[in-house]
Amino acid sequence: MKNIYIIGVGLIGGSLAIDIKKNNPDVVIHGISRKDTTLNQALSLNLIDKKATLDDIENADLVIVSIPVDATVKLLPSILDKISDNGLVVDAGSTKVDICKAVENHPKRRNFLAMHPIAGTEHSGPSAAIPNLFIGKTNIICEVEKTAFKLQEKALKLFADVGMRMRYMNPEAxxxxxxxxxxxxxxxxxxxxxxxxxxxxxxxxxxxxxxxxxxxxxxxxxxxxxxxxxxxxxxxxxxxxxxxxxxxxxxxxxxxxxxxxxxxxxxxxxxxxxxxxxxxxxx
The missing domain is CATH 1.10.3660.10 (6-phosphogluconate dehydrogenase C-terminal like domain)
Structure with a gap:
């Protein structure tokens, strides 16, 4: 994975950016946010390498969606519309049923992996991002069987490399x-x-x-x-x-x-x- 796009460069998205970059220095991290001030802060903190927009997602190998869950439900279908056949979209939301339902019939459902890394602090925003946040933490993966195997395999290795252990569960559970x-x-x-x-x-x-x-x-x-x-x-x-x-x-x-x-x-x-x-x- 060479081009990773993070939508929502806050605590979770920013911390993932730090650890992914540490393990994969050649990866280019692109940041997407509603607020340009957020992206400027993420750049100044070296969380991302470049600013991007939703239209750039067609170039992504991986898109990490780390925004409030209501915004994820609304935005996820259009993100999948833009992803290439070889790209993968993952979300980091704390709920899974509504998010999975939002794309259950999407023609590119195989390009989506629902996950929930159970890690964090009480802080938010780019300045809350910290290294090694995910070491020893559980990453809940839902409906893994609906994601293309080759795509999920690369992503799961990426997240395992930052220290997460995987647990598989259906969205309702x-x-x-x-x-x-x-x-x-x-x-x-x-x-x-x-x-x-x-x-x-x-x-x-x-x-x-x-x-x-x-x-x-x-x-x-x-x-x-x-x-x-x-x-x-x-x-x-x-x-x-x-x-x-x-x-x-x-x-x-x-x-x-x-x-x-x-x-x-x-x-x-x-x-x-x-x-x-x-x-x-x-x-």
């Missing part, structure tokens, strides 16, 4: 599992931040009293609403289901405290400590 493992975490963080802001009117008190526990729990509340609102909208059914279960557990915990049943409170927390065994070895 992906969206259900990711609602629990990612989407609920973001909502919890946003709502914790909201609760503290509403109750602690003095911002200095928040700053002075915020310990590491609060800081780590509320970290995701710094994430981009422009990115996350479309994700919640596309995965609404699964997210609501996870919220109902989460709220039920919170309500039960509150009732145990109201009843002064702290033996049960202890047991709830002790049983949940098992999560550390499940997550052992991550990061």
């Amino acid at each position: 992906h969206d259900k599992h990711i609602a629990y493992m990612s989407h609920l975490s973001h909502i919890s963080s946003f709502m914790l931040g909201k609760t503290v802001i509403e109750k602690e009117k003095n911002e200095r008190d928040i700053f002075d009293m915020a310990g590491s526990g609060f800081e780590s729990t509320v970290r995701l509340a710094k994430s981009s609403p422009e990115m996350w609102t479309p994700i919640f909208k596309q995965n609404k059914t699964n997210v609501i289901e996870t919220l109902e279960e989460y709220i039920s557990n919170l309500t039960q915990f509150k009732e145990l405290m109201k009843q002064d049943n702290f033996d049960a409170v202890f047991k709830e927390m002790k049983d949940t400590n098992h999560i550390k065994d499940i997550l052992k070895g991550i990061n």
Whole structure:
């Protein structure tokens, strides 16, 4: 792959650009964005080699779409219209059902690979891009059987070379599992931040009293609403289901405290400590 086009040179797109370029110095990275200021910043940070437009995609060996999922659904069919028969388009969206449906009957469906690299930080934009973001991270691949083998083979090697391990899943299973493992975490963080802001009117008190526990729990509340609102909208059914279960557990915990049943409170927390065994070895 000599010509790689990245649509959306932010945290994920920019970090992929850094690591792909490190492993493949001869590759030319082209950046595409709605905002010229974004491309100028990406150039100044050496994330991309050249600016490009959607009309240039016909020259691409690989197109990486890393924009909000609602924009991906709208733009993906026209991107596939422009890709050559030997080119591949991949997306990095956090939802997969709507994205896969958007191109399920496209004549160039074989030129598309749906994926979700589960990596990131709470930051956004070109300046958020960092090297080695994907080492040891899982890349969920959906409907791999619908992508031309020779095209997927090259792309999967490219992503494995930057440190990702591949996991294969259908779009429905992906969206259900990711609602629990990612989407609920973001909502919890946003709502914790909201609760503290509403109750602690003095911002200095928040700053002075915020310990590491609060800081780590509320970290995701710094994430981009422009990115996350479309994700919640596309995965609404699964997210609501996870919220109902989460709220039920919170309500039960509150009732145990109201009843002064702290033996049960202890047991709830002790049983949940098992999560550390499940997550052992991550990061």
